[in-house]
Every structure is written in structure tokens, then in C-alpha cells.
Amino acid sequence: MTISPSNTSGEFDVIIIGAGINGAGIARDAALRGLRVLLLDQGDVGSGTTSWSSRLIHGGLRYLEHRELGLVRESLRERERLLRNAPHLVRPLALLIPIYHGARRGRKLIRAGMVTYDLMSYDKSLPRHRMLAPAETLEQAPGLEREGLLGAAVYYDAQVEYAERLVLENVLDAQGFNATVRTYARVDRLLVEGGAVRGVEYTDLRSGHTAMTQAPVVLNVAGPWVDHVLRHTDLSQERLIDGTKGSHLIVDPFPGAPAYALYTEARSDGRPFFILPWNGLYLIGTTDTKFEGDLNELQAVAPEIEYLLGETNRVLPSAHLNNSSVRYSYAGVRPLPFEDSEAPSALTRRHFIRDHGGEFEGLISIIGGKLTTFRELAQQTVDLVYRKLGRHDPGTSTDLQSLPGANIHDFAHFSAEFHHEHAEYPVKTRQHLLRVYGTRAIQVVRSAGGDPDLLAELDPYTGAIRTEVAFAFQHEFAHTLSDVLLRRTMIGLNRDAGLNVVEEAARVAVEYLGWTNERALAEVAAYRAYVARFHPKSRC
Numbered sequence: 001m002t003i004s005p006s007n008t009s010g011e012f013d014v015i016i017i018g019a020g021i022n023g024a025g026i027a028r029d030a031a032l033r034g035l036r037v038l039l040l041d042q043g044d045v046g047s048g049t050t051s052w053s054s055r056l057i058h059g060g061l062r063y064l065e066h067r068e069l070g071l072v073r074e075s076l077r078e079r080e081r082l083l084r085n086a087p088h089l090v091r092p093l094a095l096l097i098p099i100y101h102g103a104r105r106g107r108k109l110i111r112a113g114m115v116t117y118d119l120m121s122y123d124k125s126l127p128r129h130r131m132l133a134p135a136e137t138l139e140q141a142p143g144l145e146r147e148g149l150l151g152a153a154v155y156y157d158a159q160v161e162y163a164e165r166l167v168l169e170n171v172l173d174a175q176g177f178n179a180t181v182r183t184y185a186r187v188d189r190l191l192v193e194g195g196a197v198r199g200v201e202y203t204d205l206r207s208g209h210t211a212m213t214q215a216p217v218v219l220n221v222a223g224p225w226v227d228h229v230l231r232h233t234d235l236s237q238e239r240l241i242d243g244t245k246g247s248h249l250i251v252d253p254f255p256g257a258p259a260y261a262l263y264t265e266a267r268s269d270g271r272p273f274f275i276l277p278w279n280g281l282y283l284i285g286t287t288d289t290k291f292e293g294d295l296n297e298l299q300a301v302a303p304e305i306e307y308l309l310g311e312t313n314r315v316l317p318s319a320h321l322n323n324s325s326v327r328y329s330y331a332g333v334r335p336l337p338f339e340d341s342e343a344p345s346a347l348t349r350r351h352f353i354r355d356h357g358g359e360f361e362g363l364i365s366i367i368g369g370k371l372t373t374f375r376e377l378a379q380q381t382v383d384l385v386y387r388k389l390g391r392h393d394p395g396t397s398t399d400l401q402s403l404p405g406a407n408i409h410d411f412a413h414f415s416a417e418f419h420h421e422h423a424e425y426p427v428k429t430r431q432h433l434l435r436v437y438g439t440r441a442i443q444v445v446r447s448a449g450g451d452p453d454l455l456a457e458l459d460p461y462t463g464a465i466r467t468e469v470a471f472a473f474q475h476e477f478a479h480t481l482s483d484v485l486l487r488r489t490m491i492g493l494n495r496d497a498g499l500n501v502v503e504e505a506a507r508v509a510v511e512y513l514g515w516t517n518e519r520a521l522a523e524v525a526a527y528r529a530y531v532a533r534f535h536p537k538s539r540c
Contacts, residue, residue, distance in 0.1 A: 046167030052332025088438030143256020248285030405438025428463030
């Protein structure tokens with residue numbers, strides 16, 4: 001292991017620790033405003049909490065119950081911006097809330113919530129809610145439990161099918177504006193000088209080399225690892241994060257599976273949960289329990305799986321789901337603010353920007369936050385960075401500027417043209433390329449150079465093609481097969497968790513990227529070991 005002072009001359013204005021959705025959003029905003037940015041993460045971009053969310057871009061209907069009206073309005077405003085600025089990744093989603101006799105949330109309460117939700121999203125492009133009678137409800141979702149059914153509410157939010165790509169496109173845009181991104185770079189300690197944080201020491205986990213890098217502002221955006229970053233330095237801080245665990249199940253379409261997304265209430269504890277059409281499959285979640293374990297070994301456990309299966313079977317009696325129905329599962333920890341006495345469901349989903357100035361000038365920690373509101377959090381954070389730097393702030397443009405995969409005036413027109421001009425590819429492949437890369441799908445196809453082998457199908461489930469493997473390494477700074485399958489091509493989220501194609505993907509790397517057979521075998525083994533925590537059900 002070597003130590004090198006990689007930056008002792010103030011090369012960066014701000015160092016960001018953590019490349020989840022919040023860190024990526026901050027890096028993009030800061031870079032677009034002209035700051036010199038270094039973004040570090042101990043893993044790949046978007047490989048932590050962001051990957052294990054419910055994949056919804058929503059206004060927070062449930063937050064109305066906790067009277068967090070400011071958060072609801074902020075979320076609804078940001079939802080609209082994402083629908084406009086990332087239409088390839090964020091799309092409208094109709095949700096149905098069935099209403100049953102004796103439920104904690106009755107028809108009047110849900111109706112009042114719907115009206116309030118509509119009023120607070122006065123500038124939205126999505127349709128208003130509708131209240132359905134029992135017969136209308138069963139027309140829309142015939143598999144629902146009929147006993148005690150009083151009707152339903154239908155409303156609209158949005159879904160980000162591939163949250164990982166939302167993170168990646170923020171980072172790609174930041175890179176385009178000269179941000180430096182170093183993944184697999186573990187921050188070991190903060191550099192403290194005269195009561196101020198002046199940089200970080202980090203280890204490149206691929207090479208083993210350690211470097212010290214300086215900047216006048218350091219942002220701790222490590223999500224559930226925020227306290228970990230502080231604890232493994234010379235700093236002594238109170239606890240900031242109170243993580244709660246959310247587990248999800250992925251299942252094939254099943255008898256009675258609804259065309260609508262369902263937002264319903266668990267009978268056992270009254271907690272809302274979702275049954276969502278997603279990626280040609282169904283996503284069921286989530287749980288909400290306190291978590292104190294190893295953040296690097298998260299997985300859904302038997303009681304959580306039984307809870308989600310049991311509640312789904314109750315709401316949709318013909319489903320008959322059991323453990324063998326689960327294609328795979330995943331779990332993550334929400335980095336919520338620490339509140340010693342609060343129940344998990346009562347913890348606020350608002351974010352807090354903690355300026356440690358006074359004790360440790362130059363250090364800022366980000367606590368909490370939602371996938372939906374990452375852009376607003378980033379704007380507030382970079383505003384603070386400029387104040388601390390004492391420079392003129394040109395102001396953000398991220399509220400108006402599209403992400404790289406939507407850098408076109410009319411994305412719907414572009415999609416239609418792409419389907420027409422590339423009709424030689426199967427419809428599934430064209431749809432996949434647009435859903436994953438947006439307008440950058442053209443670059444993906446061109447990267448094959450007309451080679452029919454690279455343009456051949458790699459995954460029959462998604463329609464992904466072989467050239468995407470090489471493209472991920474060459475143009476999207478992937479370093480491992482896990483990066484490629486789980487956070488670039490999104491093949492790793494297919495019904496076999498990518499296990500059906502991992503060896504073939506490695507062969508592409510051998511043939512076109514110069515990998516040795518030894519590296520290919522090691523990468524395949526590492527991928528299999530990583531996804532084992534999801535308990536995938538695969539033929540492979």
C-alpha cells in the first residue's frame with residue numbers, strides 16, 4: 001500500500017463522500033455552477049440505499065397523516081420536474097387504494113387526503129384522483145378481496161423503474177462539467193487542521209493505494225454510513241442517523257395481479273405497503289423496522305418475507321404466493337434522522353443539512369432525504385457551500401436542465417423516431433434501450449461499430465444486447481460485472497437476477513475488452529457471491 005498526497009494545492013472546492021442519489025445530485029449541481037468537485041464512494045455509484053428503494057417518485061401521500069405539508073409540497077414539485085427532465089426514467093404511475101370496512105383509513109379520510117393531494121399539486125401534469133364504487137373497483141382490479149370492499153381511490157404518482165440509472169445520469173452530467181469521480185474509494189478519515197476539516201484520506205480499494213486530498217468544504221453524504229464516516233475520524237459526534245430497514249420482494253405476474261399499482265393497508269400492523277407492476281414483474285414492499293446490524297450485509301429475512309407474502313395474499317386472495325414464488329428479494333436502510341423515542345414509521349422523511357461549523361469548520365453532513373427530493377436537497381446544499389466559500393453564487397439550473405438521456409425537446413417524438421429508424425431490432429430491444437439510456441441509446445447502438453456479434457441479443461428477458469457490456473466499461477465508468485449488470489444495463493434486475501447471462505457478459509469482456517480468462521472467472525464468481533444475498537430463484 002502506498003500513500004500519495006494527490007492534492008495539496010487546493011485542486012477541489014468541495015469533496016463529496018457518497019455517490020448515492022443525494023451525493024450524485026449535489027455533485028451535478030455543484031459542477032454545473034462551476035465548482036471543482038471530487039465525488040468519492042466506497043462502492044459503485046448508486047450501489048447503496050438508492051438501489052434498494054421502492055422505486056417511486058411520489059409526493060408522500062402518507063406524510064399528510066403526519067402533517068408534513070411542506071415535505072408533501074416539495075415532493076410534488078420535484079416529482080413534476082423529474083417527469084419533465086427525465087421522462088425516459090421517470091414515468092406516471094396510476095395507483096389504486098382499496099377501501100375496506102373496518103380499516104384504519106376509511107373512505108372519508110382517504111377522500112380528504114386525495115382532495116388535499118390534488119390541491120397541493122395544483123401545477124401538476126398528471127390527472128386528478130377519482131373515487132370508485134365497489135363494482136368499478138373490481139372492474140379495475142378483479143383480483144381484490146371482495147368481502148368488506150367499500151370502493152377505492154385512484155390517483156397518480158410516478159415510478160423510477162431504474163433508480164440506479166437516475167443516479168448514474170446525475171454523475172455523468174457532473175463529469176461532463178469537469179467533476180472528478182472516484183468509485184471504490186473508501187474514505188478512511190477526515191483531515192482536521194486547527195479545528196477545521198480540510199480534506200480526506202481515502203483508499204483506492206482496487207489498487208490498495210491511499211491518497212490525501214484537500215478542499216475547503218467536505219460533504220458527508222454517506223447515507224446510512226454518515227455516522228460511520230464521522231466515527232472513523234478524529235471527530236467525536238453525537239449520533240445523527242437512525243436507520244430503518246425496508247425489505248422488498250420481486251415476483252412473477254401471478255393470478256389476480258392488478259394492472260394498477262396497489263397502495264394498501266396491512267391488517268397485521270396497519271402500515272401501508274405497495275404491490276407494484278415493475279420491470280415486467282411485481283415489486284412488493286416495504287417493511288419499516290429499526291436496524292442496527294451490518295450495513296454491508298443487508299438482506300430480507302424470513303419474517304419480513306412472510307409478512308409481505310401474507311398481506312399480499314390477503315388483499316389478492318387468488319395470488320396464492322409462497323416462498324417459492326419469490327424470484328429474489330432485497331433490503332436497504334433509510335438514513336433517517338436519529339430520534340431515540342420515535343417508532344420507525346413516525347420518523348420524519350425530511351432531510352437535514354448539518355453544518356458542523358463552530359466545532360469543525362468546512363464539514364457538512366446530510367441526514368435523511370428522499371429519492372424524490374434529491375434535486376432540492378442538492379440545491380440547498382450547494383447554496384450553503386457557496387456561502388461557506390464566500391463566493392458569488394451563479395444559482396442552480398438543475399430545476400430546468402434535463403438529464404443526459406433526455407437532452408431533447410420532445411422525448412416522445414424521439415422515441416417514435418428511434419423505433420422507426422431501428423426497426424431491424426426486436427421491439428423488446430428497442431424498448432429496453434430507450435428505458436435504460438434514453439436519447440443515449442443512439443450512442444449505445446453506434447458503439448457496436450456495426451459488429452453483428454455485439455448487436456446480438458444478450459438477455460432474452462430484457463432484450464439487452466451484447467454491446468452494452470462494452471459500453472458500460474468504456475463510457476459509463478463501470479469497473480466490475482456487478483456494476484454492468486446491476487447498475488448499467490439493468491439486466492441484473494431481470495427475473496433471474498442476471499444469473500442467466502453473467503457468464504456470457506464476461507465472454508463479451510474477454511472478446512472485446514481484453515480480459516483474461518482468469519479475470520472473467522473471478523468476476524463471475526464475485527457477481528454470484530454478491531447477488532446470493534438476494535436469494536435469487538434461478539435455473540442457473
